[in-house]
Amino acid sequence: MLKKSTAVMLMVIGLLGGSLLTFAYTGYSGGTGSEAGEGLLASLAGNVSQRDDMKKIQTAMELIEGQYYKDVDRTKLVDGAINGMMGALDDPYSSYMGKETAAQFEESIEGSFSGIGAEVASENGKVVIVTPIKGSPAEKAGLRAQDIILSVNGASLEGLDLNDAVSKIRGPKGSEAKIKIQRASSTDSLEYTIVRDDIDLETVTAHMEKDGVGVITITQFSLNTADRFKEELAKLEKQNMKGLVIDVRNNPGGVLSVVIDIAQQFVPKGKTIVQVEDKNQKREKEVSKGSNKPYPVTVLMNKGSASASEILAGALQQSAGATLIGENSFGKGTVQTSYDKQMGDGSLLKITIAKWLTPNGTWIHKKGIAPDVVVSQPEYFSVAPLSKEKPLKYNMNNTDVKNAQIMLKGLGYNPGREDGYFDKTTEEAVKGFQKKAGMTANGVINTETAGKLEANLVESIRNPKNDTQLKRGIEQIRKEMAASASNSK
Template identity: 35%
Template sequence: MEERKNKSFGIKYFLEGVLVTCLVVAVLYFVAMWLPLGGAPGKPDSFQAQRKIKEIERLIEKHYLGEVDEQQQTDYMFLGLVAGLGDRYSTYYTQEEYEKIKRAQDGAFIGIGITIVQRSEDQKLQVIDCMEDSPAAKAGVKAGDVIESINGTNAEGMTSSQAVELIQKSEDTAITMVLTREGSDAPVTVEIAKETVEMKSVEGEMLENQIGYIQITEFTGVTSSQFEKIYGELKDKGMQKLVIDLRDNPGGLVDGVCDTLSQILPEGVIVYTEDKDGNRNERDCEGKTPIDIPLAVLVNEGSASASEIFAGAVKDYGIGTLVGTTTFGKGIVQNTYQLSDGSVVKLTVSHYYTPKGNDINGTGITPDVEVEQPEDSETDVQLAKALEVLAS
């Protein structure tokens, strides 16, 4: 009997202990949320910051007139955390946002090769561009076509983003579209095979006097192979001099520019970076195919980042003449870090330096021959100057 009584008391004390513990935890949580305790009040995870978030949430819940998208609120909160660094190049992306950016950086994606916009006058989807040799072009799609349906889904009121998502996420190997076309009485039905489509970042042609011209609009994952193809074609046609146009090229992938430069540089360092701890990382060129013809590179204030890596290497090795205006001056590198839910944080992590150790961040690269492009000019003054430099 005594033993049973002691056991009952033991259970009673145990339950009372659990209850007291729960009360203590609840009090501590309340204190943490509502009282301005110490620590570092400016930190995002401080008690004061958490309490302020709760206050704002309650005010929104009580007074805000419109609908609340809680996921958007949360995403913007994460975005603000990174934006608070004051670095224009560091940011936060949702998983969906980063997937779109990654496709653009890769330069290749599974799709059909069209650009779509939603017309403002009637909200209809219209094809404004159809890439040459793309699946859509092969199926007969033309710029100006209006999309009436995609795989049987009415496109009325559909946004361009929704249409792109419908095409890309479709498990079908082919996309069926019903189109209306100016000059055609009946709708046109096309079946388009989904394939790997490369976004063109390199264009080229032969100018007069056997001068090759190559324009690079961005450095993506496929820029190097596109450059190699066009550069080789121009050499096969007897190219004796070359102009590479990097004007308004915002940059892109470091791998993309280094792989492209490796096709024309002598042996040596292409670029090197240093992080916050002074760790140095070099990108080298084996120098197997150094350029052996006169080269001019066009740059302007819109040439940034990877474009400046290209221009800096050309200038430091003396393999070509820079023509145009001073470049943008972005001499820093960003890395991306994927979070557990698939979202991504992009942070500035290092400075980069030209082969001779020049830090161009904030100053840019001054061309060897400076020439402005007048806004009202009908001729390409900078290109004309580059051709003049090559002629001399």
């Protein structure tokens, strides 16, 4: 595993660059070391057409340097040319990182880093959130998968190279990022003020529910994730665990070998975990060397579950009989490898080299994996924040009022309606909330009331008691445990 490849895999979660987390696929026959670059140079030397192409690029460089009316930075020209080539691929997961950006990866992988904690990709010139990382400032603020980031602190991201866009989003711990986003469910843009923080690199957490149901949450597949998973799984099994819920919601993916290591703890020996297909349609199957478990397993996923998370879900569903619960996954079915040695100057190319398929040969790219049991979270889990531009009060009718009504209902204050009209029943619900929160109960949603509403809502969303998908996953496990016990009698 190349060190900078590792950096590419991990550091995207801090919103420090790149697109979806990179896979390192060691079975790729194209080579990932210096021989790949040497082979390319050799082919260029022996092919007249390719030599002409290189001459054309060189001529363009010379003409710009010699004829452009201002002095130009040759490094910027080279970087621009490479970015142009990567852009021509029309692949949001293939990208170029200049020396400085690659160095940021290098520095960040050595220790803690700060950011808002979201996974992003570039789609049609727009910066799109793949998923906010669990427990990150982005998640706590309410950013969601598929949100389009329009601007940061007033600076538009439209048309920017992804690395340039990311550099505007990242910043030191404690600094504020005013992020304006466009959400499919909202006609108006939304603005969030997010305080950047250190991103927690702990990727695995676990706890035991009653009746012997274990829950393991994986936030990403980093280099130490498989070891941490084994540790937590062993602890649960020592507590006489009888069923397991694996939670990969809002998990953007990670290292291929790591997810394979985790999957083969549940997939019977000889059964397929994942297939990888190269440009020549040559497929290689990764089969399990492990064994299945004597207890039932369910996997929780949502539209923020991407890449390696989808590999795990597909492998456990199709080869280990696990039940998938939640929402349709993101749909990222390609494999990337990074090249740094060949560049020779500290820069890095990340290129899609193959696509991966589920055990039964399905390519889930841009489609995702459908759950066996569809479960959505309550409506207030995804409600947009209030604009706070002006107070909301009786007889108003707009989207902000509708969102406030959804919030009030989610917090147990019945507004009587959720259509955006601020009637007397809504006013009484606001007064009830204000009174409970220790504010002046005037029935007007000013900036203070709006802030309190949103803060209370975040607390409610983070309370496991309100997590419909988790509760359904635990319920499913108990159901399968009971069926197993009945069959064994």
